Every structure is written in structure tokens, then in C-alpha cells.
Amino acid sequence: xxxxxxxxxxxxxxxxxxxxxxxxxxxxxxxxxxxxxxxxxxxxxxxxxxxxxxxxxxxxxxxxxxxxxxxxxxxxxxxxxxxxxxxxxxxxxxxxxxxxxxxxxxxxxxxxxxxxxxxxxxxxxxxxxxxxxxxxxxxxxxxxxxxxxxxxxxxxxxxxxxxxxxxxxxxxxxxxxxxxxxxxxxxxxxxxxxxxxxxxxxxxxxxxxxxxxxxxxxxxxxxxxxxxxxxxxxxxxxxxxxxxxxxxxxxxxxxxxxxxxxxxxxxxxxxxxxxxxxxxxxxxxxxxxxxxxxxxxxxxxxxxxxxxxxxxxxxxxxxxxxxxxxx
Numbered sequence: 001x002x003x004x005x006x007x008x009x010x011x012x013x014x015x016x017x018x019x020x021x022x023x024x025x026x027x028x029x030x031x032x033x034x035x036x037x038x039x040x041x042x043x044x045x046x047x048x049x050x051x052x053x054x055x056x057x058x059x060x061x062x063x064x065x066x067x068x069x070x071x072x073x074x075x076x077x078x079x080x081x082x083x084x085x086x087x088x089x090x091x092x093x094x095x096x097x098x099x100x101x102x103x104x105x106x107x108x109x110x111x112x113x114x115x116x117x118x119x120x121x122x123x124x125x126x127x128x129x130x131x132x133x134x135x136x137x138x139x140x141x142x143x144x145x146x147x148x149x150x151x152x153x154x155x156x157x158x159x160x161x162x163x164x165x166x167x168x169x170x171x172x173x174x175x176x177x178x179x180x181x182x183x184x185x186x187x188x189x190x191x192x193x194x195x196x197x198x199x200x201x202x203x204x205x206x207x208x209x210x211x212x213x214x215x216x217x218x219x220x221x222x223x224x225x226x227x228x229x230x231x232x233x234x235x236x237x238x239x240x241x242x243x244x245x246x247x248x249x250x251x252x253x254x255x256x257x258x259x260x261x262x263x264x265x266x267x268x269x270x271x272x273x274x275x276x277x278x279x280x281x282x283x284x285x286x287x288x289x290x291x292x293x294x295x296x297x298x299x300x301x302x303x304x305x306x307x308x309x310x311x312x313x314x315x316x317x318x319x320x321x322x323x324x325x326x327x
Contacts (some may be wrong), residue, residue, distance in 0.1 A: 014309025050236035195232035
């Protein structure tokens with residue numbers, strides 16, 4: 001086995017940090033990796049990987065709704081003519097994705113560059129798409145969260161605020177890993193945007209786990225999360241954690257606790273999507289400032305990769321992925 005030394009302050013960093021009423025945000029490197037999800041919404045920022053994957057998810061849904069349009073990496077083509085696409089959100093997936101093969105990613109990049117404000121075959125896309133998803137709120141600074149919390153107390157009262165607005169430094173929005181989405185309409189409620197369980201919103205909800213996102217505050221989990229159901233609030237945890245959480249109807253609090261039964265030297269949590277085999281385990285932080293994490297050996301027929309995330313509680317989650325190589 002191979003050993004990795006990790007500073008214990010990294011407990012507070014990573015995709016799987018648990019931020020809630022009991023565990024405040026304590027990481028320090030969030031703002032350095034923030035980027036807009038889409039140029040149409042320059043004020044809506046996420047951590048870079050989350051932004052890339054959210055953009056990919058949204059474009060894939062739009063592309064599926066526009067099946068009669070042929071899309072290339074540089075524009076929409078129809079009847080041999082090519083129309084220049086506007087630049088909103090026109091970047092490609094740069095992060096390694098264990099969900100899709102390299103060739104599939106390349107093909108999706110070509111197909112999914114279709115944008116809400118472009119045009120195809122001389123038709124405005126607003127006529128093609130019956131519904132659109134708006135980006136309502138992403139990363140918030142401590143000051144922004146404080147202002148929102150205090151404004152909600154004045155305008156909505158203590159009971160409403162306790163259900164729907166987190167205390168400063170206890171909000172997932174301060175991680176840069178959370179996004180509030182809303183159905184595009186003339187007036188969108190910033191605190192509780194409309195994101196119904198139907199139409200394009202439900203299509204996103206169904207696709208989200210394949211792109212690393214979970215619906216964070218589900219109905220029936222209020223006693224665990226201490227937050228009322230928020231159909232509009234999605235959290236990036238990365239794949240395959242998003243798939244495991246969704247398939248088992250876990251709240252993130254439940255998943256972090258569930259992982260503690262899987263150790264480096266014991267049984268690992270295993271997940272396989274047919275392309276990549278994943279093994280996940282938990283390592284409790286040592287009392288010293290450094291924790292040694294033991295990683296499995298590489299195998300002859302696989303390319304091994306690993307990620308280490310703190311849980312913001314007491315240790316680390318290690319995710320090993322084995323991408324099968326064709327023979």
C-alpha cells in the first residue's frame with residue numbers, strides 16, 4: 001500500500017464537507033477557485049469543478065430538448081449553414097469525469113454547446129424551449145449571508161428565516177458548492193425560487209446525480225438537516241457520491257455518518273457504473289497535526305486515481321477510481 005500524509009486542517013476542505021447548524025464553515029481556500037457558471041449570470045459563482053459540471057448538466061438538458069438541431073463546437077448548423085453561437089457559457093468540460101469515457105465527453109462537448117440565447121435554423125431558441133432554468137444564487141461571502149439573514153428576519157420573521165435561511169458561516173452557499181435554481185420567469189423569489197417536480201426542473205433533478213449534484217434538502221429529512229424542504233437547492237459532492245446519496249435517499253448528514261463504517265484496512269464502499277469501479281473509505285484524523293492515509297496499490301488492468309476530501313467533522317473521505325482499460 002502507498003501512504004499519503006495529509007494536514008489535519010484539510011478536514012475542512014473538499015467536496016464532501018458537511019456544513020450545517022452544528023458544523024460551521026472553517027475552510028480557507030474557497031474564494032481562490034470561484035468562477036461564473038455562465039456568462040449570462042456573471043454574479044453567480046461556484047467552485048470551478050462544480051461550475052463546469054453544472055454547465056455541462058444544463059447544456060445536456062437543453063440539447064435533449066432541441067433534438068432537431070445539429071450542433072457543433074462552433075455553432076448551430078442547419079441545411080448546410082452555420083450560425084455563430086453567442087458566448088454565454090460556451091466552455092468545455094475540463095475535469096476528468098468517471099461517468100463518461102473520453103470519446104463520450106468529446107462528443108457531448110460538441111453537442112451540448114447549444115445555448116439558451118443562440119438561434120438555430122433561423123428560429124429563436126426561446127420558441128424552441130418552452131421552459132428555461134435560471135441561476136438564482138451560488139457562492140455567498142460571509143457578509144452577503146449575514147445581510148440576507150438579517151433582511152429575512154426583518155421581512156419574513158424568525159420562524160420563516162430559521163426554516164429557509166442559514167446562519168452566517170453555517171450556509172452551504174459560502175462553500176461555493178451550492179446553487180439555487182429557479183424556473184425562468186419574470187419575477188423570481190430569491191429566497192424560495194420556484195423549482196417544481198415537473199418539466200425541465202424535474203429533468204434537471206433526474207440528471208443531477210450523474211453530474212455530481214444532489215438535491216440537498218429533501219422532504220422528510222427536516223429532522224436531520226434542520227432545514228425545511230428546498231426543491232431549488234442543489235449541492236455539488238461529486239460522482240459517485242451524488243449517485244450513492246440519491247439512490248439511497250440519504251441526507252448528506254446521513255451519508256457522512258454512513259461512510260464511517262468503511263475503513264482503509266477493512267471493507268470499502270464499492271460502486272460501479274460499468275465504466276469505472278469506485279472504492280470509498282473513511283479515515284479518522286489523528287491527534288497530531290498530520291494524518292497518514294494508506295491507499296490501495298494500482299492494478300495491472302486499471303488506471304488508478306484518488307481524491308481525498310475532508311468531512312468538516314473529524315476526518316477524511318478517500319475515493320479511489322479504477323478506469324478499466326480496453327484489451
